[in-house]
Amino acid sequence: MHASVCDTLSDLAQNSIEAGASRVELDVYTGPDRIEVRVADNGKGMDVDTLAKAVEPFYSEAGKHDRRRVGLGLPLLYQTAEAVNGTVEIQSEPGKGTTVRFTFDAKHVDTPPLGDLAVTILGLMTFRGSYDLILTRKTPSDSYTISRKGLVEALGNLEEAVNLILAKDYLQSQEACLTDA
Amino acid sequence: MAKLTLSDLRKLRDEKQKAMEKRDPSNKDAQIIVGMGTCGIAAGAKETFNAIIEELDAKGITHVLVRQTGCMGLCHSEPTVEVVVPNMPVVIYGNVDAATGKKIVNDHIVNKKLIDKHICDKPAMDIVR
Numbered sequence: 001m002h003a004s005v006c007d008t009l010s011d012l013a014q015n016s017i018e019a020g021a022s023r024v025e026l027d028v029y030t031g032p033d034r035i036e037v038r039v040a041d042n043g044k045g046m047d048v049d050t051l052a053k054a055v056e057p058f059y060s061e062a063g064k065h066d067r068r069r070v071g072l073g074l075p076l077l078y079q080t081a082e083a084v085n086g087t088v089e090i091q092s093e094p095g096k097g098t099t100v101r102f103t104f105d106a107k108h109v110d111t112p113p114l115g116d117l118a119v120t121i122l123g124l125m126t127f128r129g130s131y132d133l134i135l136t137r138k139t140p141s142d143s144y145t146i147s148r149k150g151l152v153e154a155l156g157n158l159e160e161a162v163n164l165i166l167a168k169d170y171l172q173s174q175e176a177c178l179t180d181a
Numbered sequence: 182m183a184k185l186t187l188s189d190l191r192k193l194r195d196e197k198q199k200a201m202e203k204r205d206p207s208n209k210d211a212q213i214i215v216g217m218g219t220c221g222i223a224a225g226a227k228e229t230f231n232a233i234i235e236e237l238d239a240k241g242i243t244h245v246l247v248r249q250t251g252c253m254g255l256c257h258s259e260p261t262v263e264v265v266v267p268n269m270p271v272v273i274y275g276n277v278d279a280a281t282g283k284k285i286v287n288d289h290i291v292n293k294k295l296i297d298k299h300i301c302d303k304p305a306m307d308i309v310r
Contacts, residue, residue, distance in 0.1 A: 014217060018251055035199040073219050075294045119231050126249045154190040160239035162197050170185045177184040
């Protein structure tokens with residue numbers, strides 16, 4: 001399994017970006033009893049047969065990488081969910097997009113830590129393309145929302161180190177000021 | 182840490198921009214690309230990415246663009262980092278932990294020297310094409 005919830009989040013969101021999504025929504029909730037994540041995109045989506053294969057280890061869509069197929073993102077998620085009394089739900093429709101929701105039992109001894117959300121989100125914002133990526137972060141009593149477009153608008157781009165550091169400071173400040181995190 | 186707003190961010194960006202213009206007017210002519218497939222994530226590519234941008238910022242290097250990409254087809258050598266610098270060969274480095282990421286900034290970007298023991302073979306054919 002991945003070492004942190006953020007690693008799983010990176011894996012799923014990267015799938016969305018590579019599926020040609022122009023909009024990727026990430027919802028991350030952490031509470032005393034559960035961790036809940038939703039990754040929704042408007043990318044190419046999958047039909048029922050493809051989705052059934054996608055949850056099997058080492059399946060990767062032929063067009064994604066011509067000669068390289070790893071195909072462990074979703075299987076690792078299922079493995080983790082199974083190990084920590086979690087759930088996984090995937091809805092997908094060709095041409096419309098894919099939504100993955102998963103929950104982990106926050107109190108389970110094997111549940112991975114959340115990880116560095118600021119660096120994770122920053123990384124997910126630095127792929128090529130004009131997609132928007134919107135993070136909605138919630139705890140039982142607080143929340144914040146940030147978007148890639150908002151950061152690009154404020155900074156000019158998310159490719160120069162100086163801008164990336166400023167964006168990281170911004171993301172870290174949102175997370176640091178979140179109550180109940 | 183005080184909570185920053187987008188307005189704060191714009192002001193900080195303007196201040197940095199003015200300082201950068203005084204220091205380094207050169208174009209953005211180099212690229213560092215960090216592989217972030219499942220394999221890269223599992224091997225710690227995020228820590229590598231973070232170390233690289235921190236080192237670039239600490240050294241005041243402004244001519245380098247930093248991006249992420251998916252799997253480069255070298256899963257056995259993750260984290261992998263591709264470096265593109267004018268008048269130097271395009272190189273993919275493997276097993277790039279945070280310390281090696283900083284070394285890439287200092288040796289390859291600043292001193293124009295390759296880090297021999299981390300150089301990988303060419304990437305997967307669909308990337309070459």
